[in-house]
Amino acid sequence: MMKELEYPFDNSYIMKKSKSIKKALLADGSDRIKKKIAVLGGSTTHDIIRILELFLLNYDIEPVFYESEYGQYWQDAMFPSDELKEFAPDIIFIHTSNRNIIEYPTMDDSEAAVQDKLDNTFRHFETMWHNLHELYHCPIIQNNFEAPFYRLMGNRDGYDIHGRLSFINRLNFMFSEYAGKASGDEGSFFINDINYLSTCYGLDAWSDPLAWHMYKYALCIQAIPTLSFNVANIIKSIYGKNKKGLVLDLDNTLWGGVVGDDGPDGIEIGQETNLGQVYLEFQNYIKAQKELGIVLAVDSKNDEENALAGLNHPDGALKPDDFVFIKANWEPKSENMKAIASELNVLPESLVFVDDNPAERAIVTGQIPKVNAPEIDTPEHYIRILDHSGFFETTSISEDDRKRNEMYMANRKRTELQESFKDYSEYLKSLEMKAVIAPFEKMYIPRIAQLTNKSNQFNLTTKRYTPDDIEKTANDSSNITLYGRLEDKFGDNGIVSLVIGKQDGEELHIDLWLMSCRVLKRDMEFAMMDTLAKKASERGIKTVYGYYYPTAKNKMVKDFYSLQGFDLVKEDEEGNKTYKLDLDGYTNKNNVIDVETVCAE
Numbered sequence: 001m002m003k004e005l006e007y008p009f010d011n012s013y014i015m016k017k018s019k020s021i022k023k024a025l026l027a028d029g030s031d032r033i034k035k036k037i038a039v040l041g042g043s044t045t046h047d048i049i050r051i052l053e054l055f056l057l058n059y060d061i062e063p064v065f066y067e068s069e070y071g072q073y074w075q076d077a078m079f080p081s082d083e084l085k086e087f088a089p090d091i092i093f094i095h096t097s098n099r100n101i102i103e104y105p106t107m108d109d110s111e112a113a114v115q116d117k118l119d120n121t122f123r124h125f126e127t128m129w130h131n132l133h134e135l136y137h138c139p140i141i142q143n144n145f146e147a148p149f150y151r152l153m154g155n156r157d158g159y160d161i162h163g164r165l166s167f168i169n170r171l172n173f174m175f176s177e178y179a180g181k182a183s184g185d186e187g188s189f190f191i192n193d194i195n196y197l198s199t200c201y202g203l204d205a206w207s208d209p210l211a212w213h214m215y216k217y218a219l220c221i222q223a224i225p226t227l228s229f230n231v232a233n234i235i236k237s238i239y240g241k242n243k244k245g246l247v248l249d250l251d252n253t254l255w256g257g258v259v260g261d262d263g264p265d266g267i268e269i270g271q272e273t274n275l276g277q278v279y280l281e282f283q284n285y286i287k288a289q290k291e292l293g294i295v296l297a298v299d300s301k302n303d304e305e306n307a308l309a310g311l312n313h314p315d316g317a318l319k320p321d322d323f324v325f326i327k328a329n330w331e332p333k334s335e336n337m338k339a340i341a342s343e344l345n346v347l348p349e350s351l352v353f354v355d356d357n358p359a360e361r362a363i364v365t366g367q368i369p370k371v372n373a374p375e376i377d378t379p380e381h382y383i384r385i386l387d388h389s390g391f392f393e394t395t396s397i398s399e400d401d402r403k404r405n406e407m408y409m410a411n412r413k414r415t416e417l418q419e420s421f422k423d424y425s426e427y428l429k430s431l432e433m434k435a436v437i438a439p440f441e442k443m444y445i446p447r448i449a450q451l452t453n454k455s456n457q458f459n460l461t462t463k464r465y466t467p468d469d470i471e472k473t474a475n476d477s478s479n480i481t482l483y484g485r486l487e488d489k490f491g492d493n494g495i496v497s498l499v500i501g502k503q504d505g506e507e508l509h510i511d512l513w514l515m516s517c518r519v520l521k522r523d524m525e526f527a528m529m530d531t532l533a534k535k536a537s538e539r540g541i542k543t544v545y546g547y548y549y550p551t552a553k554n555k556m557v558k559d560f561y562s563l564q565g566f567d568l569v570k571e572d573e574e575g576n577k578t579y580k581l582d583l584d585g586y587t588n589k590n591n592v593i594d595v596e597t598v599c600a601e
Contacts, residue, residue: 048231137468243392256273455515507544530589
């Protein structure tokens with residue numbers, strides 16, 4: 001990750017050095033996914049695109065852009081050019097602002113007339129969203145509206161029906177309602193909240209009229225990185241580039257003072273002091289992250305006894321049970337970070353390291369270059385820095401997400417049980433595993449799409465899908481789709497595996513096969529293969545082809561198809577492999593999981 005592009009960043013530096021930043025990003029050798037992004041603007045967008053590209057490259061997304069002509073967002077959406085049709089965007093970003101509201105209330109308007117103007121303005125946008133979805137079936141990101149930079153009626157402007165501020169607030173609420181309900185036929189729809197961004201930045205500065213009248217920018221030039229960073233966070237979340245967990249220091253990070261020196265009674269946490277209140281607010285913020293499914297772990301130079309005593313402080317919000325792992329020892333924190341990642345079966349760069357000590361942050365990022373370690377300064381700013389960094393931008397929240405900490409806790413119990421068995425197959429049988437393997441279902445489409453974008457290690461082709469893509473795939477009768485849920489006596493792991501196969505006569509070509517790393521070595525892949533073979537045979541399929549496309553992260557599955565009994569038939573110089581399996585005489589390989597239900601297609 002490039003430090004210059006991490007929050008809090010220097011907007012002026014990014015604007016001035018964009019060319020050299022881009023050059024450095026493209027030269028770093030990162031393996032990036034390529035995405036086509038159409039930017040439809042109600043104002044000038046060129047520099048927004050230029051800076052958005054930097055943030056996306058930093059998130060390992062290589063964008064190609066289509067840019068509408070100035071102010072032509074409506075025309076491009078409703079009457080698209082051949083160029084836009086051929087571009088076939090993966091994502092559409094509509095950059096409009098309050099400058100694009102055509103009709104505001106006047107003091108002569110009746111309440112009904114104001115409502116008509118409100119409804120007409122909303123329909124203007126809603127019609128456009130529907131048309132874009134019908135044409136491109138891809139996620140749409142839409143700006144809401146920033147507040148006006150003046151109030152004709154002063155404070156009354158916010159609640160009088162004739163006030164511009166009142167009108168914009170009501171429009172923003174309608175946009176929010178639409179986004180909250182958008183799913184299925186409505187498609188994936190996300191709000192880029194410039195109302196909040198402009199408030200944080202400072203509305204007077206954001207809405208500088210000179211930028212509009214000189215350059216037709218709907219925000220000041222210096223605010224462009226702030227806007228572009230926010231859009232990039234939405235896009236990286238859609239494509240599964242979010243972080244998965246927080247690894248936290250203790251002393252002077254979760255509480256004030258050093259518990260080993262001051263004792264648990266001497267640390268500052270709780271309502272007794274102003275600094276204790278600051279740390280308590282931070283702990284409550286972290287605990288709320290856990291409720292969204294963010295994994296929590298401790299990495300502290302401390303005796304474990306002292307660390308636990310601090311976490312058990314009666315006035316603290318976080319307790320030992322809130323953390324999946326507590327590494328309190330005198331080992332280098334970078335080694336503890338690696339151990340935590342390994343035990344979670346995630347890549348180290350999917351974790352965020354939070355420590356008040358700049359030397360410790362430097363050591364960790366020096367040893368694990370892609371780990372984010374935000375530069376928190378004084379405790380009053382901890383929440384703002386973590387929150388504005390966009391590490392955990394949420395575009396969807398599944399029940400599996402919210403149970404993630406619980407699932408990892410259960411994995412610890414499984415590991416402890418495994419150590420008591422000498423025979424691994426007996427250990428697997430002792431887990432009393434049960435699976436549901438079934439075709440994709442509408443209710444699980446958001447989770448299925450999320451898995452395709454988050455799973456990197458156990459992923460044979462690393463193809464990415466939006467919810468719209470998944471729905472289209474599931475509705476295509478030539479496809480065999482399967483999801484797998486796995487539970488055992490310690491808990492439900494949720495949906496952990498996906499397969500998509502395309503039938504071509506008597507052949508089946510596997511486009512996607514992935515599995516969550518939290519169920520590695522549990523034989524779930526054999527249960528999925530058995531079900532796939534059965535479904536394929538029922539369709540008269542004789543031969544199954546599997547494909548492995550190597551990336552920097554999926555080397556662990558390079559021999560997957562060989563272990564499933566496939567024969568290698570082709571390999572190119574880049575390591576892409578094609579495998580073949582004849583289904584005649586296929587025998588089941590799963591002996592430890594009870595597949596309870598295989599729903600009919």
